[in-house]
Amino acid sequence: MTGRVTARPSGAGPLAEISGLTLGPAAGGPPVLHDVCLSVPRGQVLGVVGRSGSGKSSLAYSLLGHVRPGLEVRGGTVRVAGLDPFDGADARRLRGRVVSFLGQDPASSLNPALRIGTQIAEAVRLRSPVKGGAGIRARVGELLMSVRLPDDRAFQRRLPRQLSGGQAQRVALALALAGRPSLLVLDEPTSGLDPVLADGMRGLLAEVLSEGDRAALLVSHAPAWIASVADDVIRLDGGRIVAGGVPGASPPASPSVRSPAGGPRSTAPRVTAAAPAAVGHLFVRGLHAAHGRVSALHDVSLTVPAGSCTALVGPSGSGKTTLARCLAGLHPPARGSVEWRDERARRGRGAPVQLVAQDARGALNPRESVGDALMRPLRGVRGRSVREASCESVRLVGLVGLGAEVLARRPGELSGGQRQRVALARTLAAEPRVLVCDEITSALDPETASGVLDLLDSLRRATGLTVVMVTHDLAAAAARADQVLVLDAGRVVEAGPADRVLVTPEHPVTRELLAREGGPALAVPEQRR
Template identity: 75%
Template sequence: MTGRDTPQGPDAGGPLAETRGLTVGPVDGGPPVLSDASLAVARGQVLGVVGRSGSGKSSLAYSLLGHVRPGLRVRAGTVRVAGLDPFGKAEARRLRGRVVSFLGQEPASSLNPALRIGTQLAEAVRLRTPGARRDEVQALVRELLVSVRLPADRAFLRRLPRQVSGGQAQRVALALALSGGPSMLVLDEPTSGLDPVLADGMRTLLADVLSGGDRAALLVSHDPVWLGSVADDVIRLEQGRIVPQGPEAPFPAVRPSRSPSREDRGPEAPRTGASEGLFVRGLHAAHGPVGVLHDVSLTVPQGSCTAVLGVSGSGKSTLARCLVGLHPVAGGSVEWRDSGTPRRRGSPVQLVAQDARGALNPRERVADALARPLRGTRGRTVRETWDESVRLLGLVGLEADVLSRRPGELSGGQRQRVALARTLAAEPRAVVCDEVTSALDGETASGILDLLDSLRRTQGLTVVMVTHDLSTAATRADQVVVLDEGRVAEAGPADRVLEHPEHPVTRELLARAAGHALTGSERPR
């Protein structure tokens, strides 16, 4: 790193963390992803960072941990945390976990899938408190779990990461980040992928963690409403540069939650009759001996969009995996029916997963990830495969140069769009989207949803959308299914369910979403 100074002790009078003229770009040249970025975070300050997907937010956050994504390098500038350079190996060991900790937008990726939750927390505590007795470690683990509002009993400690909900995994990851008692937290989209009830709880939890004392935080979020209520200051990134917020409307307007008219939604998607589409009847599914889905039935007509709502742990993601054959069905049936031309290879129903990092092979370039389904469905030549890959990336708002990169060289939003392009490459009749916009900014998310709407209108694509975003359900879905503890609590036309909810779970989801919008509009300082 350029301009590295001899490490000094923490300067109690200066900022806890700062960057000066930081520029980060590809190792082989090309436009920088971060340009001349300068900022300072004082002790006790919460600094918010907003910007479109791919604007450099995560690169800025990673720099405070002395990290750049594969394929990138620091071209100029300096970074200091507690007076030390995090890019120096010795300094990084002194800083990470003890002075600065990180919580990313894909919490499951920070948990070891083979180790029980209690074991992972105990190892983190021992690392930060060498010499601690076993009973002291256990007491600290229980204290951490209580601090993030999780059960501290033996049964929970013995669970594996796959045996907890997404919201619980998020809080376990937060507990790991807090295990060293850090002076600063770097949080990258900490509420992405959570339903309104859990997102509201996570926002409150983080506000408590960050309030009082002298703990600082850099908070990257696509939720400008929450940033306005939690952060002391907010900066915006555009194409890798920090830009002024401007005197008016520093935060983007919240997307409308009303159900639009049919004219708002655009031309009606083609329908081919009630006998064609996705049919689920009496579906049962389990994780080991524990039942997760109970007698779930729904019909998604071809060319329509159904939104699946529910709090974390209600069975939404398990349902999504059952629909595409990735989770065994314990009872009932899942069937796709249509009269189209028989497919050469592959299932007519494809999944776009929530965890794009886990869905993409980290060693495989994007070009290879897209080539496999393209060659499999039509037997294209190498040139035809390349041209079609470029076209698919353009559909999801990515440039052709992404084809030469690996998933680790992309932002979270870019990975999500690559995952969608790979799904479309298989030419599915239906797609099951599991929180596909949770890691995207509002403008990019709207573009992805517009693309799905266009495919519905022009190609009769059927969409099942697992989402926590009630605005998306209201403006994009024809019908809504609400799950509660693995059962269908409420189902019907989107307008009716979201404007006149009958079940308490639906009413709570709507109330939490409306309460968050109201709180954000006030933005107390």
């Protein structure tokens, strides 16, 4: 279906219109978007859903007059407030003032060398009519409070690396709102948020959109959430609009959640090697960590058996990512210890602990092809020959559900979901014994996320791989994890087997997270009860 899709009438003309838009590789090949037509009326929210790689982000970028490297516009028109975002002069009038964009990699929009308050103040100065130091400072505080962040001087002096993924997401939203834009383009705005904050984003968007005739185009992998926010929903598949969505209708069950009976079958590749006996443990004792003078972790202790899966959950900013980085040796603890013991470990055999970061764009070298990114750990860590490493690269991208053609591409030529899977493949190339996964499914559609999690389960069974999973998806934690650790304000507030913590929670923080997820208890596979 390629007919025009329009949100419910608002009594005014559309703020944005796309007619017959077709994008494709500049070198030739199948289009990424094919004959797409839609309009976004003022005061309305249009939701866009679809699998990873279906063209959602390319559609969102088109409203800013941007196409990913390697693509070109083959036909069609785009108009925002009557202007052409692909025209240089019109684009300068539109960006930041009429239309603002929040991408699914929020950290990439933040300058790592500038403090948060400075960045927001600069955006206000450039994009809004507010003038004078006092007025700009007041507007910075107003923006921070509007996205549910502290407006005090201590927070404004933080650097991006001192923020959690959810905090970075909201700071990026504050930057997008600095110029009071008429059209917000949001690509996966809840990917870094826990269920409480994701639910709060619904109210936040309602407040933001209540200002005048502001409209939004909202891309998301969460069908239930987007149905509760959007006035209309369209679905992309292979670059085409294949169906519209009806807000409020029951979305299909997420394949990433396994029911006790087994749930939907995954099409992810299976690892068929015989599972060895799990050996070794990861020990964390009395861990304290800080970002500058700001304490992030307080006396955290846990033991992770080899071959098991441990889920770290908690509100955004609770210290989950800091703990993950400490486990991988990327953040030095102030006190305490992290130790991995493996009686089979041999010198030169892989890298014992590896982190798959939440920000896949920031983790990949933008100038390096996917093939080169995989060759480095295969050659440098595992000592493979060029021929062996080339063959293994093809196997690894296939293992995470990608074709061999991505090996020649750079990160900027991939969708967010594809980048996330490349980051996972590169980590697996180092043959880790412990895989620390920080929100690795946040940029993936439910079907692809289920496939990636099934892959990790298969690797655990086949190789004794230990997985520590930072996640906001409590349903995935219930279905995959053996034990759950709940963090709040840098402290462990609840810990234990998944079938106890997520079925009969004891701490108020755990109960609130579960309530926002959809109920007081989640389905845990029968074999683990």
